[in-house]
Amino acid sequence: MSFDFDRIVDRTHTNAIAVDGFREYLLEDPGQTLPCPDAEAIAMWVADMAFATAPVALEAMLDRVEHPLFGYTLSLDSEFEDAFRSWCRRRYGWVPDLEHCLPAPGIVPALYNLVDLVLESGDKVVVHTPAYEPFRSAVTHRGCELITSPLTRRADGRVSADLDQLAATLTDPAVRMFILCHPHNPTGHAWSDDELRAMAELCFANGVLIVSDEIHCDLLRTGRRHTPLAKLFGESDQIVTCMSSSKTFNLAGLGLANVIIPNDEIRARWQDRHFPMVNPISLAAATAVFARGDEWLEELKSYLDANFALVDQMLVDRLPASVFRVPDATYLAWIDLGAYVPTGLNLTSYFAQRSGVLLEGGEKFVADGGDCIRLNLACPRSQLEEALTGIIDATLALAHEPR
Ligand SMILES: Cc1ncc(COP(=O)(O)O)c(C=O)c1O
Secondary structure (H helix, E strand, C coil), X not given: CCCCCCXXXXXXXXXXXXXXXXXXXXXXXCCCCCCCCHXXXXXXXXXXXXXXXXXXXXXXXXXXXXXXXXXXXXXXXXXXXXXXXXXXXXXXXXXXXXXXXXEECCHHHHHXXXXXXXXXXXXXXXXXXXXXXXXHHHHHCCCCEEEEEECEECCCCCEECCHHHHHHHHCCCCEEEXXXXXXXXXXXXXXXXXXXXXXXXXXXXCCCXXXXXXXXXXXXXXXXXXXXXXXXXXXXXXXXXXXXXXXXXXXXXXXXXXXXXXXXXXXXXXXXXXXXXXXXXXXHHHHHHHHHCHHHHHHHHHHHHHHHHHHHHHHHHHCXXXXXXXXXXXXXXXXXXXXXXXXXXXXXHHHHHHHCEECEEHHHCEXXXXXXXXXXXXXXXXXXXHHHHXXXXXXXXXHHCCC
């Protein structure tokens, strides 16, 4: 390996929410006691990585800082968009139109903007559940209603959409938007082309705009290839695609994402209301990784594959009644501990307090999180092993307690 993913980087005192902000953002009771000093808790909750970003990103940022002016900046020369489109061509065999590509400060802000631009108070938005919690606030902040379409999970952990339920939901004329999480957070399911076609056809038939949040799309298991939903429907202007180098290259704090809006009217409304100012350092980093980040990403994926294999093995050995399947995508492990934990236990608080591991329990997601925990595996293997041992011990301790 050319890159060192085993290295433990101390993130304390960098204002990282993963380590410096977890009390306020993660714990139900921010004053909760932990079995260790805060700095020694193992952060496996928020979806950013414990790995240093790609050297190409660092070099590009340092290079930009060498030029000592940081005034108002736009992506005027379209080097950023060209690098992004070239990335899309290499990685997905799909090239969005240059004029459809807009910068955004993040996917979550983009979702808020799209809801504002497209919907009226009282409109409804459908999401699969369990769902990433900010989907709820992006929808409800505008007085719109979030409608849930629960995913089906089989005994082996495989996930699929309930197309009949989705079809019934979409016929409500108040439903005007479907936010698709592709691949899906938290389950890590990568939708097949057939599933994508079926869901999209249902939306088109009911005049429902699709916002396809593809932020996790580069983090696939080695050998898999992502199909952007919009690639399957080249003629449609009813799919907004959200992508970003932030998840792929651990640049979330830089606040830059790509939103692709083929519909002329929605795009014009976006451009009317949002001046496309960008942070010059973010622009340099994102342009560099899209142009030259492939090698780092491939090594990252191999490292993640091995982390998933380790989790799989440890669960088979020590928690055989848990339900876990190595996901198609994301660096997130979604583990059902229903066979061990009492219903209603706040899993986030329990594991923090008992094992000093900061993870997200099912209660952190929009509906249907059940007795699952979501573990962020984008961390050095030694850390993963230590955390997982703590989680397993804490789970077994529960199983031995009288119910
Ligand atoms: C599905 C999904 N969308 C969006 C985001 C956040 O996007 P951003 O940081 O660009 O606002 C996340 C982060 O975890 C996510 O999982």
